[in-house]
Amino acid sequence: MDLQHIRAFVAIAREGNLTRAAQCLHLTQPAVSLQIKGLEESLKVALFDRTSRGLKISASGAVLLPLAEKILASIGEFEGRAGHMQSDVSGRLTMGTVLTPETIRLGQALQHLVERYPRVQTVLRHGMSGWVLSQVRSGALDAGYYLGPRNDEVDADDILALRLTSFTYYVMAPKGWRDRVKGKGWAEIAALPWIWTPPHSTHHRMLVRKFSQAGVKPHIVAQVDLEASMLGLVKSGVGLTLARDSVALKTAQTEGTVVVRKLTTSADLSFITQAHRAEDGPVMAAFAAVRSAFA
Known part of the structure; x- marks a missing residue:
C-alpha cells in the first residue's frame, strides 16, 4: 500500500471533487485517478461510487476514512517528532x-x-x-x-x-619528459627525480606502498607540504609526483605536463x-x- 494513495483517498473524500483534490495534492487529475484505482485494487474495496456528477464516497469508504486520516495524522506526528529531535541536537x-x-x-x-x-x-x-x-x-x-x-x-x-568516494591518482611528469617515463613501471621510474611529501600526506602513503611493493626506494630531490607547490615544481621541470586524475589531466591540458596513465593508484575519501x-x-x-x- 502506497502512502500517496491514502493521501489521495483522504483528499477526494474531504474535497468531494477530484479536480480540487488534485490541486491540493499538486498532481494532475489523471494521476490522482490512477492512485485511487490502485488503492481500490489493492484493498479489493470500492472506496467511491462513480456517478454522473463525479466521485461519491461509498459506504465502505466512509468506514475506512477515519482510519486513513489516523494514518496520515500518525505520519505527521512521526515527522514532527523527528524534526524536534534534530532541533534538540546542540x-x-x-x-x-x-x-x-x-x-x-x-x-x-x-x-x-x-x-x-x-x-x-x-x-x-x-x-x-x-x-x-x-x-x-x-x-x-x-x-x-x-x-x-x-x-x-x-x-x-x-x-x-x-x-564517501574514491579517487584515481596518476604519476605526473614535467613537460618534455614523455620519453623518460614511457613504458616504465614503478621499479624503473623510482630512479627519476621525485617530489616528495610529509608522512601525514596521502601522496606519501600511496607512494611508499607502491615503491615498497616494487622493492625499490625513490630518488627524492624535494619535499613540499602544499599541493600547489608540488604542482609548481613539476611544471618547473624538477621532478615527478602523484596527482588526482582531474588535477593531472587539467594540468596536462593547460601546462603541457605528462600524465603517465599506466602508473596509477587509488585512495578512498x-x-x-x-x-x-x-x-x-x-x-x-x-x-x-x-x-x-x-x-
Missing part, C-alpha cells in the same frame, strides 16, 4: 577537512548542518589526512575527512569510517570519528550532513 563540533572544499562537498554538508541542526556550532580545522586521523584519535577533533589508500588505518577497530562517539549528537549530525552531501 553543541560544538570540531571537524577536520582535507583537499579543497569543492572536492569534499563541504558547502553542501555545512548547508545541511545549518538547516537541520541549527544549534550545532561547527569549527573547521584544515590539514593533511594523517594529521586529521591523529587528531580524531586523540579527541582534539570530533570528526573529519580522511583520504588514504584502501585497507588503511581507518579500518582499525577504534575508528568509525563512512566511505572517508568521514571518520572515534568508534565510541558514534552516538554523540553533534557527531551524528555531522555524519548525516556528509552522507546527504554525497547521496
Whole structure:
C-alpha cells in the first residue's frame, strides 16, 4: 500500500471533487485517478461510487476514512517528532577537512548542518589526512575527512569510517619528459627525480606502498607540504609526483605536463570519528550532513 494513495483517498473524500483534490495534492487529475484505482485494487474495496456528477464516497469508504486520516495524522506526528529531535541536537563540533572544499562537498554538508541542526556550532580545522586521523584519535577533533589508500588505518577497530568516494591518482611528469617515463613501471621510474611529501600526506602513503611493493626506494630531490607547490615544481621541470586524475589531466591540458596513465593508484575519501562517539549528537549530525552531501 502506497502512502500517496491514502493521501489521495483522504483528499477526494474531504474535497468531494477530484479536480480540487488534485490541486491540493499538486498532481494532475489523471494521476490522482490512477492512485485511487490502485488503492481500490489493492484493498479489493470500492472506496467511491462513480456517478454522473463525479466521485461519491461509498459506504465502505466512509468506514475506512477515519482510519486513513489516523494514518496520515500518525505520519505527521512521526515527522514532527523527528524534526524536534534534530532541533534538540546542540553543541560544538570540531571537524577536520582535507583537499579543497569543492572536492569534499563541504558547502553542501555545512548547508545541511545549518538547516537541520541549527544549534550545532561547527569549527573547521584544515590539514593533511594523517594529521586529521591523529587528531580524531586523540579527541582534539570530533570528526573529519580522511583520504588514504584502501585497507588503511581507518579500518582499525577504534575508528568509525563512512566511505564517501574514491579517487584515481596518476604519476605526473614535467613537460618534455614523455620519453623518460614511457613504458616504465614503478621499479624503473623510482630512479627519476621525485617530489616528495610529509608522512601525514596521502601522496606519501600511496607512494611508499607502491615503491615498497616494487622493492625499490625513490630518488627524492624535494619535499613540499602544499599541493600547489608540488604542482609548481613539476611544471618547473624538477621532478615527478602523484596527482588526482582531474588535477593531472587539467594540468596536462593547460601546462603541457605528462600524465603517465599506466602508473596509477587509488585512495578512498572517508568521514571518520572515534568508534565510541558514534552516538554523540553533534557527531551524528555531522555524519548525516556528509552522507546527504554525497547521496
